[in-house]
Amino acid sequence: MKTNHALELNNIVMAYGKKVILHNVNLNIESGEFVSILGENGAGKTTLFKGILQLLPIEKGNIKVFDFDVTNGKDKTWLRSQIGYVPQVHGRGNFPISVFDATLLGRWGTSFSYFKNPTKEDRKITEEILEVVNLHHIKSEDCRKLSGGQTQRLNIARALVRNPRILLLDEPTTHLDVESKDNLDKTIRDIRNQYSLSIVMITHNQSHAETVSDRIVHLKNGMIYSEIGVKL
């Protein structure tokens, strides 16, 4: 049966060895919806993302993306074309790479890969996305010189160059000051409208979740504790 779900999690159980991290998680994300997942450290938020992305195995249950079952490695290439992933930033790295290259590399596995170099089209898309996230004017800059907010906008750009339909954001506003947070929120709102994205965001910050999302899901000890709709 065709649904309007961008993402459907049915009775998901995930574990590290014998330690069960997620217990029977059920969650549907509608197409175009913005859902925030709130929870303490260790509640299983990032594990859930890794299950969706197939970076960690699912013990039980199934995951559907636009009604297509993708549980445990079924058609990973397709999955990568549907989901853009912005991982949590753990401080700035020490690797010199230009803003343009760091964004362009997000398209690896689409029109270029091992022995194929990026095409003109790849470069054009990268230029366009950098305009959208307002980093085009510093595209030749070394990423190590960017502020926290700029680094997060770059991470979002790297996910967006694949033209995904779902965006997973893992604590995008951590370590950001108020102004950078506001800027990032604006960027997220803009891209959501422009690209009709469904967004799932992990956050610690309830008031931030209330500001930006349509629905808030509380995750506690690996279980969904509550779901609240937010009236914008």
Added chain:
Amino acid sequence: MSILDFLKFPIFQRALVGSIIAGGTVSLLGIVIVIFNLTTIRFALMHFGLLGGAIGLVFGGNPLTFALVSIAIGSLFFGPLSDKLKLDTGLIGALFMTGSIALAFLLFYKAGVPALDVFSLFTGSILTLTSNDLVFVSILGVVILLTYIILYKEIQLIFYDIEQAEWLGIPAKRIRNGLLFLTGLSIGVAMKIVGALLIDSLILLSAMAAIRISKNFKQLIILTSLFGIITTTGGLLFSMVFDFPTGATITLTGVLILIASIIFHK
């Protein structure tokens, strides 16, 4: 004697060719050490070499060959072990280092081998390079260069964000482990060229200086290679002209380049 007079001798010819190849290529693996914060790997693998040398002496083999083989084996297991045990590669380094040196001393004691014989492995010199060593260094150099050229985009993404690389379908851990293996082999080569206690000058200093200055990956590769060549070749020629010890002069040249990069690029 002038440099040209020196270069009439095969040992100096081999040393010069070896210094250009090793300086230009082995230095590129310093980037791996700096980016993945693997500073303990050098010590760990050197001590692994010591254990290999001890085994070689006990069984009456060539200690240097045993040392190099054990370094190669050690570096092959380094990455996979840290993934399997879910430990930081730095921690695995400490485990390797202490474990192998303890085993080596146990062997020295039980087999009655004089420990100092093995420690002599740690004092290499570029002037002792044989033709076979040169062939090995050249093959290693070509493999390193080809790896960086063929996997240019993939290595770039792994260095920048290994999690993202994995998500995009790049076998990031396998490539990283391959780079660690090459790093291990290079540490073996560096032991031979400058002596184990000075390997940083060949492998690490150029990459450290280049990482400070470069703005992108292409610049990083070119500058690391260039600094590597200036360090080894400049150090070698300087030591010939002024009759300085080669290993120490090569190392000091590397140190000067790093200091210059810190002063001119704060």
